[in-house]
Amino acid sequence: MESGVLELYVLGDLTPEENLKVEEMAALYPEVKAELAEIEKTLGELADSYAIEPSESSRDSFLSKLTFNEEENITSLPTAKAEHNSQETLNKKEAEVIPLNNTKLNFYKYSFAACFALLIMSVAALFVLYGNLQESKEQLAVLQSSNQDYANQVNYLDKKVESTNEILSVYTNPDFKMVELKGTANSPESKMLVAFNPKEQKVMIDMKNMSMPTHDENHQYQLWALVDGKPVDLGVFDGVVSEAAMKKMKAIDKAQAFAVTLEPKGGSVNPTLEKMMVMGAI
Structure with a gap:
């Protein structure tokens, strides 16, 4: 009822097979039949609101151009009637409906649900990744600070060793x-x-x-x-x-x-x- 199929049915834009499916659903479900009636009423009112009444002169001009042959009309009456009966038979056959196939519609629904779920999972993964990245940055900052402290200590000890070696070289050198x-x-x-x-x-x-x-x-x-x-x-x-x-x-x-x-x-x-x-x- 929300797929737009019923509107296409009323407008006559469905294939005969699709028409049969809609009519069977309408026979099985009263709400579908009621929806069809409401759509037909709405579209009818819309068509009436835009209808244009022809002028008297236009109608007389159209009718004056029509010519009728009485014999041809009499002869053609049975044929026209036969054609009318044939059309009614065809319409009755088309009125036979089969269950509506919602496979394509369901496919789109499930595809959208899958995409939405994938989006949620991706966002969650991004948040987790961002948290891990921030934690890694903090750990890196701590390591850099520790390395700097270690480098300072090593530099201090190097200078102290160098100073000690220099003192030893002075005190142990007989030339001093x-x-x-x-x-x-x-x-x-x-x-x-x-x-x-x-x-x-x-x-x-x-x-x-x-x-x-x-x-x-x-x-x-x-x-x-x-x-x-x-x-x-x-x-x-x-x-x-x-x-x-x-x-x-x-x-x-x-x-x-x-x-x-x-x-x-x-x-x-x-x-x-x-x-x-x-x-x-x-």
């Missing part, structure tokens, strides 16, 4: 002279150690074990070498204990003593003797 610098009257508690290798022209200070007062951000400590009675600049450093241990200073091949003064940040051309912190002779 260990010069202890002691505090002056400006800072009696201060002390630090300078490693001097005149053969390789290396000067290094022990940043890990030194003890120097903390200075402000506008000052730095400056290391000096006393060479033939003249001070030679060996570079500046901050008085902060460092894990780096040994800090390489400027190269020099000979010296009789070392001293450290407190200078403006960046160092001075000549040492400020009033601010000498530590000193030690070789």
Whole structure:
């Protein structure tokens, strides 16, 4: 009743076989028969609403053009009647109906249901996939963070091993002279150690074990070498204990003593003797 077949039947757009099927269904089911009647009524009212009544002049003109031969009309009456009876017989045969086959209609219904179910399953699968993807991203972020922490630890340990190896190489190399610098009257508690290798022209200070007062951000400590009675600049450093241990200073091949003064940040051309912190002779 909702497939549109009944409307096609009323309009005469079905095949004879399909007409028979509709008529059998109408005979079996009162609701189908009632629906057919309602459709016929509706279409009839629609046709009447659009019908055009011919004018008197048009009708008279049409009838005046018709000619009749009395003998032919009399002779043709039985034939026309026979044809009419034949048509009625054909209509009666066509009125014999067989059950309506809804196979094609059912096929479309089941196909739509299958497609809809597949769509639901696909959407559900997409949600599951999206959730797994988000979880994988979170796990990846955790792994990346862990890898970064591990890399930082490895880098720290590498630097520590390198620093330790450097200290060992300094203390075990007989070419290095260990010069202890002691505090002056400006800072009696201060002390630090300078490693001097005149053969390789290396000067290094022990940043890990030194003890120097903390200075402000506008000052730095400056290391000096006393060479033939003249001070030679060996570079500046901050008085902060460092894990780096040994800090390489400027190269020099000979010296009789070392001293450290407190200078403006960046160092001075000549040492400020009033601010000498530590000193030690070789």
